[in-house]
Amino acid sequence: RQMCIRDRCDPEWADTIHGQDGSTVCKKGPFTTCLAMILGDESLTCFNEKCHPGLLAKWLNEHDGFAHNSILIDKLAPLGLIYQDSFFTLNELKPYLGKKNYYVIFKLTAGGGWEHYQVADAIDKDGFSFSVRDPYYALQTTKFEDGSDQAIIFKVERQNPPQLISL
Numbered sequence: 001r002q003m004c005i006r007d008r009c010d011p012e013w014a015d016t017i018h019g020q021d022g023s024t025v026c027k028k029g030p031f032t033t034c035l036a037m038i039l040g041d042e043s044l045t046c047f048n049e050k051c052h053p054g055l056l057a058k059w060l061n062e063h064d065g066f067a068h069n070s071i072l073i074d075k076l077a078p079l080g081l082i083y084q085d086s087f088f089t090l091n092e093l094k095p096y097l098g099k100k101n102y103y104v105i106f107k108l109t110a111g112g113g114w115e116h117y118q119v120a121d122a123i124d125k126d127g128f129s130f131s132v133r134d135p136y137y138a139l140q141t142t143k144f145e146d147g148s149d150q151a152i153i154f155k156v157e158r159q160n161p162p163q164l165i166s167l
Contacts, residue, residue, distance in 0.1 A: 003121070004040025006053055008033040008135040013054025017061060019069035025053045028069045030117040031105070032057050033135035035071070035081060035154075037119050038103045042080070042156050053135075076154075084153040090128065090144055093151035097123055097130075101157070106132065106142065107150040118142060120151070 008014070014026035025032060032053050039051040060066055065075035073083045084102070087093045096102045097120060104120040118132040129141050144151065 003133065004037045004050065005133050005138055006033050006037050006040065006135060007138070008053055010052070013052055013057070016054035016057045018057045019061075019066040021068055023069050025057050029053050029057060030115075030135045031071060031107075032060070034105045034117045034119045034133075035076065037133055037135070038081065038105075038154065038156065039079065041103075080156050082155045082157050084155050086153070087151045088149070089146045093120075093144070093153070094123065096151075096153050097121075101155055103154045103156065105152045105154065106130070106144060107152060108142070108145075109148055109150075120144075 008029045009026040014024060016025045017023070018025045018027070018029045018032060036051050036053040036056045039056065059079075060071060060075065063075060063078075065072055073081075076083070084096075093104055096104050106118045106120050108116045108118065110116075116134075116136075118134045120130045120132050122131045124130065124141060129143050132140060132142050134140055134142075
């Protein structure tokens with residue numbers, strides 16, 4: 001699989017409006033950035049350039065794809081991103097890793113309401129650690145904690161990639 005890596009605070013799109021309260025991609029866009037990485041893996045182009053979080057956020061803003069700062073996942077279907085399921089255990093998510101046309105996004109949580117998102121690419125030899133693409137830290141390894149972390153599964157279904165933004 002081709003690997004697209006994006007930084008949510010890249011100066012090219014960091015200040016793009018994300019949602020309905022004026023927040024930016026840099027501040028509130030790690031999930032959007034993960035989705036843009038998936039679309040980039042699938043070679044989706046926007047104005048003949050690789051899809052990036054700023055273009056995706058702009059498209060979502062123009063197509064009522066946000067409720068405040070949260071993405072309405074059913075709005076992603078025209079882009080070919082079809083929500084499949086969410087899992088809270090390692091055994092439930094393992095069958096989707098590396099499966100053709102399927103992507104796993106980790107939603108990691110911690111105290112104080114902190115949330116972070118990563119695209120999981122592969123499970124390591126220990127069976128508990130994952131190689132991930134992180135919208136803030138690039139490539140790294142992380143552990144999935146059963147019960148507290150969440151795996152969000154998307155399937156990519158499209159024959160001809162749409163243009164995200166039209167003139």
